Amino acid sequence: MPAAKEKAAVSVSRWYSFLVERRDLTLLLTIVIACAVISRLTPHFLTFVNLQTLGLAVAFNAIVVIGMSILMIAGGIDIAVGATYGLAAIVVGLLISNGFPIVPGILVGLGIGIVVGCGNALLINRFGLSPFLATLGMQSVCRGILWLVSGGHSVVGLPPQFVVLGQTKIASIQLPVYIMLVLVIAADVCLRRTSFLRQFYYIGVSPQSAESCGIPVRRVTSIAYILVGFLAALAGILDGARVGAIYVMSGTGIEFQVITAAVIGGTSMAGGRGTIFGAFLGVILMAILTNVLSLAGVNMYWQSVFIGAILVGVVAMDSLMGSRETR
């Protein structure tokens, strides 16, 4: 009997470690099952229009999550992504609705993302602030500038040549979805294959050992912060083009959703673990959840309660699992 028990225990722990290690496969399975169940429950889920909505809902967060998961793998975090997203969008909107040429306008917007990233990198890597604090401050500064330049008004009346960027459809799917897919695949492959991006894993596990292995830790993590800023700005601008107007509140709360998605996707808060594919699946799962809550007519405010609870729950589960692994 004890032998059988032991065998069962071994197989359970094997399953357990499989679930922990292959988070992306587990997630994929979860998503498929969730879709199957939901489409049984409501006929509105698996309609083309709803899937289109879902794709767009995924697109902007997924662009941001690429940068965020690379950064979190390196042990950093950026709370300012939502504010960067909004600030870049509003500046581009103000510029081009006042007759500034479109391409330079977009470049200015992307430049803002890079500048914010540089600012974060400077505060964290040069002055030694904690990433949380530095980016929290940066968030406040960016939101403040956003309110200042916009005067609290949303930007409407964007020229059609700009709106095209977000609304063109290829095979009846909007352009941002394609952009997102290309970026996600490219980033995932690069993170797996290029030695430059693999450095982030070493840094996340232990910055000291990475440093003594000859990795310029500060320079490399600075690049991650700049990348996050750039991608957040890109997503914000595309979102503005898709909507055809830029709201003052654009990007509020994105940081929650993106961090939660990355953690669901297996990225560790402590750094050193995670993939972009996993984080991407995390974004999809979150989008499905929000979508279902909306389809079920659940109050928007309850959604924020759910998202908050999921964020804490997943991180708690992760840290409990982590402590079990090390034991």
Next chain:
Amino acid sequence: MSSAVHTSPPSPGGSRSPRGGASRWVGRMLSTQTGVLFGIIILLAVALSIASPYFLTGANLLAIGVAMAGSALAAIGSSLVLLTGGIDLSIGTSYGLSGIVVSHALLAGIPVLPSMALALLSGMLIGALNGVIITRLRVNPFITTLGTMTIGRGLINILTRGYSISGLPDSFMKLLYLKIAGLPPSVAIMILFTVVADLALRWWKPARQLYYIGGSSTYARLIGINVNRATTAAYVVSGFTAAAGGLLFTMRTGAGSQQAGLGLEMLAIIAPFLGGVGFGGQGTILAAFLGATLLGLIFNAIQLLGIPVLFQNVITGAFLVSAALIGVVRVRRAFLMQRMERR
């Protein structure tokens, strides 16, 4: 945040210089961040009273006191949390929720005092939840309180359906005109809590444990401090002071506002930072109070001098970053000096 800086037995004052007489006193004052902060406040007050004839009027000073009461109260609890090396972002939510809870309880026919107790309890519950998740489930304090902040804000919106709650019973509305020792209740309570908390942190042993935890939670555990319990207690107090601030706000306005407390957590974190609280387990409540006073003066100046209110957000963020920078520089210097002393 809690880098490997071991400030040997935590002294709330700061370094002492061996000089004599008045110059020694001034030197000691300026060698502490509290002293520098106090100096800045005096200078700013002088400048403001020259710049605006309305600054040094009793009405304006009371208005500053009332306006800063919420953040000063919240800063007390926030300081305790910062001392342990944590952070509490759910302060604004506790502040807002307490106003909603007291309004709902009153409308449900519950008498005034039990309703107020319920409001305070709601804040303590959020704090207890934070504490348990952080200490038992070992979740990063930032993520935990970010989560409870979102959850709480959602609950506030659900409870209010996006509107403010008005039409509170007369028994509560009477309190609008309440005066404690001739002061508005928020100012009186702010002063009382600040004094009590400051004294407790200087002389009461259980409170002083927080310094040791902030210095190094491992060593604190080794010398027999129940780190989990003390840390949880800090979060509970933080929820309590925030809820007290929210309750006083509701007593002043006579309505449960759904917007109350938005962004308050930033002020409640910046104020202690300005006073140098929280970097490796150091700082006093007095310093945090002075930090809140400085912020109150600056916001008052913004109004008196007619600076666009939209600037407030930028100023808040810039303050957070610069206060944190000052703190880091100070910790580094202390660290270097400690190393030099050892040689």
